[in-house]
Amino acid sequence: DFKRVSSIYLASDKRGLNMLEREYDIRRKHGLPVGFLDAGTLFSTHHIEGPGALKNREAAQMDCYKAATGLLKHHIKKSGLSLFSHTEIVEYKERRGGYALLTGDGMTIRCKYVVVAAGFEAGKFLPRRVMNLISTYALVSQPVEPSQLWPERCLIWETAQPYFYMRTTLDNRMMIGGEDVEFRNPERRDRLLRWKIRRLEKKFKGFYPEIPFVVDMAWCGTFSSTDDGLPYIGPWPGRKRMFFALGYGGNGITFSMIAAQLIKNKLKGIKDERENVFGFER
Structure with missing residues (x-):
């Protein structure tokens, strides 16, 4: 559409x-x-x-709904993406080399990196309110x-x-x-x-x-x-393995693409000047 x-x-x-x-x-x-x-x-x-x-x-x-679900279906088929819908993360702990995430069903997910793209519900992962x-x-x-x-x-x-x-x-x-x-x-x-x-x-x-x-x-x-109308993209200071893709302000389609590029570059060690524009320390 x-x-x-x-x-x-x-x-x-x-x-x-x-x-x-x-x-x-x-x-x-x-x-x-x-x-x-x-x-x-x-x-x-x-x-x-x-x-x-x-x-x-x-x-x-x-x-937007068809676009989002279509992208997920595409990568499930093409890239073997694992998708677990309706899975609440109730607690997380930073550990050596990554994070351990506890689900509402009592399961533990261990990972090297976490990307939080939960909109205004991302508050539980943030030390302070930013939106x-x-x-x-x-x-x-x-x-x-x-x-x-x-x-x-x-x-x-x-x-x-x-x-x-x-x-x-x-x-x-x-x-x-x-x-x-x-x-x-x-x-x-x-x-x-x-x-x-x-x-x-x-x-x-x-x-x-x-x-x-x-x-x-x-x-x-x-x-x-946000106060300046811009999203927050990138790691919280001091948390190098937890990234945020928060397209606040009603322009999420545009900002989500920027977030994907910026976080990918960060993981690959590629310098991206946009970190200064969208980061938490701006």
């Missing part, structure tokens, strides 16, 4: 426009593909009223005719905080979301769902009032973010 589509990073206000102008200059400086849409061009090409936007044609969307928990909300519409969807079916994300985003699916539904708030407990997060549904519907109508949006499914969840 991988499909190449364009993306629009939309300025929500004048402050957002100033930020996008700086972002545009930086991307151009480093040779990254990007275009700038002023208010007139934004409306004529995408039917959105706004002060401006960045447009990137080198973007894509995919089904903030955020509650987020999303809706999916009933299918519509393809002709009713917005131009290019592009991915749209705005600069406002809390943000709003929208995309389409292969079966001609619309997925919208955002309205993030600080996580306190699951009960409070879930109680806000009905109110967040109304707010997200209203935001969508502000962009495309002519497109029929009938909610088919709605849900909420929790993810992690």
Whole structure:
């Protein structure tokens, strides 16, 4: 379910426009593909009223669950990967030459290296908290005719905080979301769902009032973010055999690839300057 589509990073206000102008200059400086849409061009090409936007044609969307399970199945078949799902690690001990991990079923796993890629649940492996928990909300519409969807079916994300985003699916539904708030407990997060549904519907109508949006499914969840918006990748200082691949901030697909490259280089003894960008000591 991988499909190449364009993306629009939309300025929500004048402050957002100033930020996008700086972002545009930086991307151009480093040779990254990007275009700038002023208010007139934004409306004529995408039917959105706004002060401006960045447009990137080198973007894509995919089904993340299918992608993750597909990669696992590929390596189980090709590389003999052993996968033990629903296996909780309740305790770990550092030992000479590696680690011993104790499972909830009382089994012990001995290994030379450990890579922790458990998102916000990685806290039990960290000496201190490094992330903030955020509650987020999303809706999916009933299918519509393809002709009713917005131009290019592009991915749209705005600069406002809390943000709003929208995309389409292969079966001609619309997925919208955002309205993030600080996580306190699951009960409070879930109680806000009905109110967040109304707010997200209203935001969508502000962009495309002519497109029929009938909610088919709605849900909420929790993810992690960091103060600087970057992931944490690499070993915790003093733990040379325990690596972390924590793609906090909602960009896990991109950061997971960086993490794979960086940790592989570390294991092979190859110097990687990105350690300074994504490490715990930054």
